[in-house]
Amino acid sequence: MSEAPREPGQGWTPRDATAVGPPPAADAASQTAWQTAWQTAGEARTRRTGLRRLIPTRRMVLGSLLAGPLLLLAAFAVGYLLVDIPPANAAATAQSNVYYYEDGAQIVRDGEVNRENVPLAQVPLTVQQAVLAAEDRGFYTQSAVAPKAMLRAGWNTLTGKGTQSGSTITQQYVKNYYLKQDRTITRKVKEFFIALKLSREASKHDILQGYLNTSYFGRNAYGIQAAAQSYYGKDAEDLDTAEGAYLAALLNAPSAYDVAARPGNRPAALARWNYVLDGMVKEQWLSPAERAAMTFPPPRKAKPAGGLSGQRGYIVQTVEEYLTSNKIIDPDALAAGGYRITTTLQRPRQDALVQAVEEQVISRLDPGSRAEDDAVRIGGVAIDPPSGKVVALYGGVDYTEQYVNNATRRDYQVGSTFKPFVFAAAVQHGATTQDGRRITPGTLYDGTNQRAVEGWRGKPYAPENEDDASYGPITVSTATDRSVNAVYAQMAVDVGPARVKQTAIDLGLPRTTPDLKASPSIALGPATASVLDMAVAYATLANHGRQGAHDAYTIVEKITKNGAEVRLPAGPGKQTVSRQAADTTTAMLRGVVDSGTGTAAQAAGRPAAGKTGTAEEDRAAWFAGYTPDLATVIAMMGQDPATNAQEPLYGALGLPRVNGGGPPARIWGQFTAAALDGHEVRDFDLELPEGMADGLPPEHPEPWEGFDGPWEQYPYGETEQLTEEAAAGMPETPSDEPFAAVQAGPMGEADQPPADQPPAAQPQAARPQAAHPGQPQRPGAPADQSAGRLAGPPGAAPGSPLSGPLTDPHGDPLGDPFGDPPGAPYGGPPSGPLNEPLSDPR
Numbered sequence: 001m002s003e004a005p006r007e008p009g010q011g012w013t014p015r016d017a018t019a020v021g022p023p024p025a026a027d028a029a030s031q032t033a034w035q036t037a038w039q040t041a042g043e044a045r046t047r048r049t050g051l052r053r054l055i056p057t058r059r060m061v062l063g064s065l066l067a068g069p070l071l072l073l074a075a076f077a078v079g080y081l082l083v084d085i086p087p088a089n090a091a092a093t094a095q096s097n098v099y100y101y102e103d104g105a106q107i108v109r110d111g112e113v114n115r116e117n118v119p120l121a122q123v124p125l126t127v128q129q130a131v132l133a134a135e136d137r138g139f140y141t142q143s144a145v146a147p148k149a150m151l152r153a154g155w156n157t158l159t160g161k162g163t164q165s166g167s168t169i170t171q172q173y174v175k176n177y178y179l180k181q182d183r184t185i186t187r188k189v190k191e192f193f194i195a196l197k198l199s200r201e202a203s204k205h206d207i208l209q210g211y212l213n214t215s216y217f218g219r220n221a222y223g224i225q226a227a228a229q230s231y232y233g234k235d236a237e238d239l240d241t242a243e244g245a246y247l248a249a250l251l252n253a254p255s256a257y258d259v260a261a262r263p264g265n266r267p268a269a270l271a272r273w274n275y276v277l278d279g280m281v282k283e284q285w286l287s288p289a290e291r292a293a294m295t296f297p298p299p300r301k302a303k304p305a306g307g308l309s310g311q312r313g314y315i316v317q318t319v320e321e322y323l324t325s326n327k328i329i330d331p332d333a334l335a336a337g338g339y340r341i342t343t344t345l346q347r348p349r350q351d352a353l354v355q356a357v358e359e360q361v362i363s364r365l366d367p368g369s370r371a372e373d374d375a376v377r378i379g380g381v382a383i384d385p386p387s388g389k390v391v392a393l394y395g396g397v398d399y400t401e402q403y404v405n406n407a408t409r410r411d412y413q414v415g416s417t418f419k420p421f422v423f424a425a426a427v428q429h430g431a432t433t434q435d436g437r438r439i440t441p442g443t444l445y446d447g448t449n450q451r452a453v454e455g456w457r458g459k460p461y462a463p464e465n466e467d468d469a470s471y472g473p474i475t476v477s478t479a480t481d482r483s484v485n486a487v488y489a490q491m492a493v494d495v496g497p498a499r500v501k502q503t504a505i506d507l508g509l510p511r512t513t514p515d516l517k518a519s520p521s522i523a524l525g526p527a528t529a530s531v532l533d534m535a536v537a538y539a540t541l542a543n544h545g546r547q548g549a550h551d552a553y554t555i556v557e558k559i560t561k562n563g564a565e566v567r568l569p570a571g572p573g574k575q576t577v578s579r580q581a582a583d584t585t586t587a588m589l590r591g592v593v594d595s596g597t598g599t600a601a602q603a604a605g606r607p608a609a610g611k612t613g614t615a616e617e618d619r620a621a622w623f624a625g626y627t628p629d630l631a632t633v634i635a636m637m638g639q640d641p642a643t644n645a646q647e648p649l650y651g652a653l654g655l656p657r658v659n660g661g662g663p664p665a666r667i668w669g670q671f672t673a674a675a676l677d678g679h680e681v682r683d684f685d686l687e688l689p690e691g692m693a694d695g696l697p698p699e700h701p702e703p704w705e706g707f708d709g710p711w712e713q714y715p716y717g718e719t720e721q722l723t724e725e726a727a728a729g730m731p732e733t734p735s736d737e738p739f740a741a742v743q744a745g746p747m748g749e750a751d752q753p754p755a756d757q758p759p760a761a762q763p764q765a766a767r768p769q770a771a772h773p774g775q776p777q778r779p780g781a782p783a784d785q786s787a788g789r790l791a792g793p794p795g796a797a798p799g800s801p802l803s804g805p806l807t808d809p810h811g812d813p814l815g816d817p818f819g820d821p822p823g824a825p826y827g828g829p830p831s832g833p834l835n836e837p838l839s840d841p842r
Contacts, residue, residue: 092177092214095337096226099316101347102391102557106229108312111337114230115222119563120209122237123224126285127244128208133279134248134272136169140204143168169211170199176214217247218254219261219302231260231299241286242297245276260301270296311354313399318390318408318532319343322555328568329559339566342558344389352674353380353392360667361636362397364653372651375638379406380667381535382632382675388539388548388573390532390555391630392675404644410514410530412620412637412646415613416483417534417660418504418525420541420585422492423476425503427581427689431495439476439494441588442695445487447471447479453520456493461520463489466614475695477588481596483612485524492523506576508536508552525613531635538624539631541589542609544687545582547573583686586626587696590684593625597661601625603669606681610668612660619646623664628682630675634664 096111109116120128132139167175174194198207217227227247228236239247249272250257257269277294280286308316319341323329329339357378367374380394396402425431426439434455437443449470452462463485465471471484479487492500497518504522505511509529516527529537536553540546547553550571559566589609592598597612601623610625624633636658638647649658 093336097316097334097337097339097341099312099319100340100342101345101350102343103347104342105347107315107343107345108308109226110308110316113222113337114220114226115213115337116225116340117213117223117338117562118225118236120205120212122235122563123212124237124239124241124244126241126280127224127236127239127247128212129280129283129285130241130244130248130276131208131212131251132169133283133285134245134276135172135251137279137283139169139208143199170207173207173211173214174198176216177210215251216254217250218258230302232297233300240297241280241290242277242294245280245294246273246297246299248276249273258299258302260299307400309400310398311350311393311395313403314395314405314407315343315345315393317399317405318393318395319555321408323559326551326569328556329566338561340560341556344384344387344391344555344557345393346391349382349392349675353382353394353671356667356671356674357394360670361653361663366654370651370654372638372647372649373653374641375647376649376652377402377404377406377637377639378635378667379409379531379637380632380634380671381407381532382630382671383535383539383553384548385539385543385626385629385631386548388536388553389557390535390553392632392671393532393555404639406531406635406637408530408532410528410533412528412635413515413526413615414529414534415525415615415620415622415660416485416488417611417613417622417624417633418527419480419483419488419523419613420589420611421504421507421537422488422495422500422523423480423588424507424541424577424581424585425500426491426495427584427692428503428577429495429499431491431499433494434490438691439491440692440695441475441477441480441584443476444473445476445479445484445490447474447484447487449486451486451490453490453493456520458519461489463521463524477591477695480588480611481591483597488523489520492520497522503577504537507540508547508576509533526616531633534622534624535631535633538626538633540576541582541585542626542628542631543573543582544579545577546575546579549573579687580689580692583684584688584692586684587686587688587692589625591696597659598623598625598665600661600665601669601672603666604672604676606672606676607683608672609684610665612665614659618648618650618657618659621649621658621660621662621664623660623668625665625668625672627672627676628684629679630672632668632672632675634667634671636664 091113094111094113095115095117096109096113098109098116099107101107178194202210213223213225215224216222217224217230219227219230221227221230224247225236227250228234228239228243231247232239232243246257246269249269252272255262257265257272259266259269273296277286277291281288281291307313320334323334323341324331357380361376361378365373365376377396378394379396380392381390382392383389384391393407395405395407399405423439431439433439433443433445447465447470449465449468450462452460465485466483471479471482471486474482474484474487476487476491478484497520500522501516501518504513504516504527509516509527510533513533514528516522516529532553536547539548539553550569550573552573554569556568559568586609589611590607592612593601593608593610598610601608601610604627606627608625608627610623613622613624614620615622618638620635620637622633622635626632636649636652638649638652639645640647650656652658653663655662
């Protein structure tokens with residue numbers, strides 16, 4: 001294709017890309033001109049020689065001035081976009097749970113990190129201002145970052161003038177809460193950008209609150225609340241200005257200003273403290289007059305971390321179990337910490353329980369001479385019956401040495417301390433014997449050793465009495481005092497084992513209690529309820545059959561977290577068994593303390609009811625008892641320290657054998673006396689059903705006032721056999737003749753009320769009373785009853801045969817309320833649902 005010359009006005013014609021040949025002449029000339037220009041410039045540049053070559057050209061200077069800020073701006077934008085606010089680090093969120101006595105005294109802080117967050121509102125304003133005067137006086141008016149201070153601090157660090165933070169409070173909070181404590185440029189850059197972002201997303205109020213809760217004050221105290229407790233033994237809200245200024249001074253270098261730990265720090269600490277106060281005056285947060293009146297507040301000495309030693313660990317474990325099992329706090333939330341938990345434990349009573357155990361058992365142990373002593377374990381719980389509050393708890397000698405909580409473990413048999421539940425069930429359900437006699441404290445049973453129970457459809461059962469003793473005919477009351485197994489196994493069948501089990505649950509034993517089975521053996525206490533469980537049940541008896549708390553018991557008075565109160569179960573306790581059933585049981589249990597196997601409990605010095613108990617093979621000994629004001633259960637257990645296997649207590653404390661009336665009852669007596677010291681002595685206010693007063697144990701006139709009873713007559717270390725003095729106050733076992741009449745036919749007048757007694761509830765004052773040795777007979781006591789509780793019912797001659805048809809107080813024939821016909825033979829098979837499982841009423 002030919003190239004015709006361009007015509008004027010034709011314009012520029014693009015070169016054909018497919019054409020072959022040299023470029024147009026005009027293009028060639030242009031290119032040559034440009035090459036010449038560049039070559040000339042290059043020659044000019046090459047002509048710069050010597051020092052001139054080091055001097056930047058104007059073009060270079062201008063380019064740098066324009067590019068530098070652009071690069072910094074680009075770097076800032078990239079950093080701001082790439083660095084996000086991370087999640088809080090684990091150390092910053094970890095807190096301790098703090099446990100307190102009922103009066104507010106601290107028990108223990110539980111957790112690896114000694115921190116307890118508090119809202120800013122709980123930090124006095126002057127304390128907040130002291131911190132600002134020490135660390136960031138322009139916090140509320142200036143930027144979240146201080147570039148000049150950062151550069152100055154970095155330069156001082158590089159030039160060896162000391163390490164300085166150069167950070168605002170916002171930056172320090174970012175470091176504490178979001179980042180690690182390493183001193184690197186990377187961390188400092190992240191701190192810068194996170195602080196900027198945080199200042200746009202969080203208020204100054206929130207940032208200062210977070211800073212005060214995450215800063216380290218020394219003594220392993222993180223946060224202002226932990227610091228206030230560590231240095232001054234008070235909450236942050238109670239700090240004054242001078243104390244707040246000292247804590248603010250610590251933020252700069254805690255170890256350098258702790259004057260209690262290092263007295264040589266005092267000059268430096270005073271200088272820093274004065275710096276803080278002077279800063280407050282300068283910022284007009286403190287008047288010169290107030291400043292002049294300030295004196296340095298010396299902190300208290302640092303206390304070594306008690307941790308969970310002594311009873312603290314047992315208390316924490318018991319409280320945690322209560323909170324989680326009742327679904328008050330989730331286990332994970334509780335583990336995260338931050339809770340202030342005020343317990344119901346009363347410090348004087350807690351100390352009294354520990355002292356009683358120490359004096360009665362721990363101080364008497366000699367594992368070096370007696371290997372048996374190494375197996376001794378003690379558990380104890382005391383409850384205020386009307387409220388259901390646990391007021392004292394003993395879990396073991398030391399949680400750091402014996403971590404198993406003896407107050408809450410459920411692996412030792414409760415033994416005969418279960419027997420009162422059988423009798424309470426009998427009264428609750430109006431139960432009768434196999435031959436139709438109403439079960440009362442005066443009802444006669446056969447106490448023969450290994451007597452087979454009658455009326456039980458299951459496997460034959462013939463329990464042994466302790467030491468294989470046989471008692472023949474014996475009243476329920478005396479059988480309770482002497483803990484006769486044969487009587488109570490038969491009574492359990494008469495009442496119905498399922499009913500006995502349900503009554504125990506109603507009183508406070510958990511339904512899931514191991515070995516709580518509906519069989520005749522339930523009466524002997526094979527169930528392995530905890531000491532706490534048994535204390536709840538006995539407190540219910542003391543409170544006339546009503547549980548004191550909504551959940552049977554409570555050990556927590558109040559809970560808060562971050563200033564907010566956690567809701568606790570509320571509402572009154574339930575009437576779980578009738579008052580008459582509970583009160584009749586109480587009336588009968590008084591005999592155990594007055595003249596039975598629990599006379600050592602008379603050391604309490606006030607009216608008391610209780611029951612001793614011994615586990616199979618003497619692996620545990622129990623005493624469970626109560627006054628109108630306090631219910632306490634003590635258990636002594638045997639456990640091999642190497643294998644943790646249960647061991648008999650034979651030989652422990654130098655005793656041939658350990659029973660509930662020995663060390664456990666002595667601990668109970670000493671503790672109860674101390675716990676109720678200064679409180680008015682009150683007698684039980686009991687309401688008994690008609691006919692239930694017959695056969696009750698004699699009531700001593702004020703045995704707690706000057707009475708030198710049997711519990712002081714034998715030295716510590718002897719077994720709990722009845723002393724001569726105690727035996728003198730008890731009747732002889734009746735002959736077999738009247739019991740033969742009982743076996744031959746239904747009971748006659750023995751269960752009848754007095755002729756002049758109307759068919760209504762008999763008051764407690766109508767109990768038969770007997771003079772204790774050395775005490776005058778209480779006025780009004782019938783002469784024939786002063787010699788013993790088995791003298792016979794009013795109107796019947798002592799020892800008279802028990803015969804005739806069984807009738808009620810109105811003279812009508814009595815039948816089994818569960819289906820047996822009147823006059824059913826003793827031991828005949830029941831026709832009603834006595835032994836059938838009961839449905840759960842709850």
